[in-house]
Amino acid sequence: MRYLEDFTAGQKFGGPERVRVDAARIKSFAAEFDPHAFHLDDAAARASIFRGLAASGWHTAAMTMRLLVASELQPAGGIVGAGFDEFRWPTPVRPGDELRVESEVLEVRLSKSRPDIGIIKLRTTTLNQNGEAVQVTVGNLVVPKRN
Amino acid sequence: MRYLEDFTAGQKFGGPERVRVDAARIKSFAAEFDPHAFHLDDAAARASIFRGLAASGWHTAAMTMRLLVASELQPAGGIVGAGFDEFRWPTPVRPGDELRVESEVLEVRLSKSRPDIGIIKLRTTTLNQNGEAVQVTVGNLVVPKRN
Numbered sequence: 001m002r003y004l005e006d007f008t009a010g011q012k013f014g015g016p017e018r019v020r021v022d023a024a025r026i027k028s029f030a031a032e033f034d035p036h037a038f039h040l041d042d043a044a045a046r047a048s049i050f051r052g053l054a055a056s057g058w059h060t061a062a063m064t065m066r067l068l069v070a071s072e073l074q075p076a077g078g079i080v081g082a083g084f085d086e087f088r089w090p091t092p093v094r095p096g097d098e099l100r101v102e103s104e105v106l107e108v109r110l111s112k113s114r115p116d117i118g119i120i121k122l123r124t125t126t127l128n129q130n131g132e133a134v135q136v137t138v139g140n141l142v143v144p145k146r147n
Numbered sequence: 148m149r150y151l152e153d154f155t156a157g158q159k160f161g162g163p164e165r166v167r168v169d170a171a172r173i174k175s176f177a178a179e180f181d182p183h184a185f186h187l188d189d190a191a192a193r194a195s196i197f198r199g200l201a202a203s204g205w206h207t208a209a210m211t212m213r214l215l216v217a218s219e220l221q222p223a224g225g226i227v228g229a230g231f232d233e234f235r236w237p238t239p240v241r242p243g244d245e246l247r248v249e250s251e252v253l254e255v256r257l258s259k260s261r262p263d264i265g266i267i268k269l270r271t272t273t274l275n276q277n278g279e280a281v282q283v284t285v286g287n288l289v290v291p292k293r294n
Contacts, residue, residue: 058208062176062182062206065205069183078183080237084231087234088231
């Protein structure tokens with residue numbers, strides 16, 4: 001487990017964990033949370049801007065969180081997000097994709113209001129089996145200080 | 148259904164739709180996507196930074212998407228996100244919360260590369276039953292032109 005003192009700008013974290021994307025889960029996630037034809041129906045998806053079935057961005061974000069939790073990042077106190085400066089999905093996520101995650105610390109700073117915590121700014125990239133970025137975020141995480 | 152020409156800065160969209168947040172769904176969502184004690188276990192959550200069980204931010208984002216799809220926004224071609232300029236969760240989402248969504252168009256612009264689409268910049272605020280913002284995003288949506 002890593003405390004604020006253990007993080008420095010430039011550190012990179014990955015991990016062996018992979019998530020395989022399942023067509024049925026793409027559709028069931030979308031039916032509950034993001035009911036659009038391009039996430040629910042193969043034929044409608046082919047005729048849409050996505051040119052084929054694509055996972056909801058929120059499904060991708062949720063799968064990315066699972067990968068990040070399992071990665072080498074391991075901040076003490078868990079992964080507590082204080083918001084994002086950047087968030088985008090450059091490439092659609094397709095059935096059968098195998099996703100992994102890489103993250104890089106961009107900045108480490110103390111909290112102005114609380115002496116026991118700090119904030120790390122982290123770029124997190126979710127990649128498919130072809131090395132294409134399917135999600136890129138720059139987020140701020142709350143991390144406790146060791147002392 | 149609204150095309151790019153139907154959107155102007157300052158327009159606000161809401162809707163009657165509400166989502167009631169269920170403790171069991173908070174835990175099952177977290178078990179699949181965001182396995183942290185503060186999303187999974189009541190006692191551990193009370194001892195955490197959240198001071199009680201809180202929904203995963205990705206669960207909140209997914210519930211917000213459901214509300215936005217059901218809202219008066221209704222862009223032609225569906226809600227297609229081209230990324231966010233801002234994304235934060237100011238207040239934890241708790242079991243029993245009743246969420247609703249409000250959105251405001253901040254900017255409408257044509258695509259530089261594609262004559263058939265444009266981008267609207269939208270601030271979306273997810274509110275609980277006390278009127279507290281639980282999620283605030285500023286995102287860019289791809290919207291087709293009518294002609």
